Amino acid sequence: MTWQDISGHFNFAGLYDEVLDRWDSERPFSMAEVGVYLGRSVAYMALEAQKRHIYLKLYAIDLWPEDMYDKFWKNMQELELTTRVIGGRGVSWESAKYFQDGELNFVFIDAAHDYDSVTKDIKAWLPKVTPGGVIAGHDIKHPPVRQAVVDAFGNDWKERHKCWVVQR
Numbered sequence: 001m002t003w004q005d006i007s008g009h010f011n012f013a014g015l016y017d018e019v020l021d022r023w024d025s026e027r028p029f030s031m032a033e034v035g036v037y038l039g040r041s042v043a044y045m046a047l048e049a050q051k052r053h054i055y056l057k058l059y060a061i062d063l064w065p066e067d068m069y070d071k072f073w074k075n076m077q078e079l080e081l082t083t084r085v086i087g088g089r090g091v092s093w094e095s096a097k098y099f100q101d102g103e104l105n106f107v108f109i110d111a112a113h114d115y116d117s118v119t120k121d122i123k124a125w126l127p128k129v130t131p132g133g134v135i136a137g138h139d140i141k142h143p144p145v146r147q148a149v150v151d152a153f154g155n156d157w158k159e160r161h162k163c164w165v166v167q168r
Contacts (some may be wrong), residue, residue, distance in 0.1 A: 001078045003047055008040035012138060014042075015161040016045050019106055019134055025054045030104050032059040032128070033091045034121060035111030035138075038068065039075045039085075046084045061088045061095045062111070093115070096124035104128045106165075109137035116150035126152075129168050136165040 008035050029049065038040050042060045049056035064072060069089060088095055090110035107125045111117060112142050118137070129135045139145050140159050149157055149164045157166045 001075075001115055003043035003079065006038050006040040006075050007036045010041045010044065012161045013043070013044055014164050015110075015136060015163050015165065016041070016048065018160065020045075020048060020052055020054060023054055023105075028055040028057065030057045030108035031108065032061055032099070032104055033126070034061045034095070034107065036060045036062045036072065037123050039072045041108075041110075042085055043075060043079050043081060046081045047079065050084065056084055058085050059088060059099075060085055060149060061090065061092060063091055064089055064168065079096070093124035094122040096121075096128055099128045100129045102129045105133045107116075107132055107133075108134045109135070113139055113142050113145050115144040115148050118145050118167070119152065122148065122152045126168075131168050133168050134165060135168065137158075140164040140165050152157045161163055 008048045039060065042058060045057060046058050072087065075080050088098065107129050109125060111121060128133055136146065138151065140163055153166055154161055158163050
């Protein structure tokens with residue numbers, strides 16, 4: 001099994017590669033992916049970090065129904081990623097409270113795509129990103145996502161690989 005065998009939409013590998021390209025493999029790297037479905041992009045990131053000899057602690061956050069949660073973990077087990085990936089079930093913005101401010105080097109948001117949810121996710125997760133770290137999210141072409149990003153960051157964001165990206 002490979003990450004490509006996991007069901008799901010993942011068209012932002014280029015962004016994950018860019019984030020890892022900037023990272024010094026001598027330092028540990030911590031990230032949260034918020035909204036992971038069955039783990040296709042989680043598996044890609046974990047395997048790519050492993051290939052680059054980057055010690056990665058990846059928190060996978062989703063509001064999985066029980067059957068999908070089980071499938072997610074089955075995928076992680078088959079790819080031998082259970083020591084690199086930590087799963088958390090819960091509402092995306094409420095899950096941020098389990099992290100200290102400045103604890104994460106990278107947060108990727110791909111949970112609900114309505115304006116209110118994206119706004120809550122940005123507000124909750126932005127403080128968790130260390131200075132110099134990155135917060136980003138998927139589907140910037142979706143009007144409610146774009147509006148939430150513009151309202152949160154004004155013009156201080158970039159579009160990369162169909163995603164919005166902000167460096168702290």
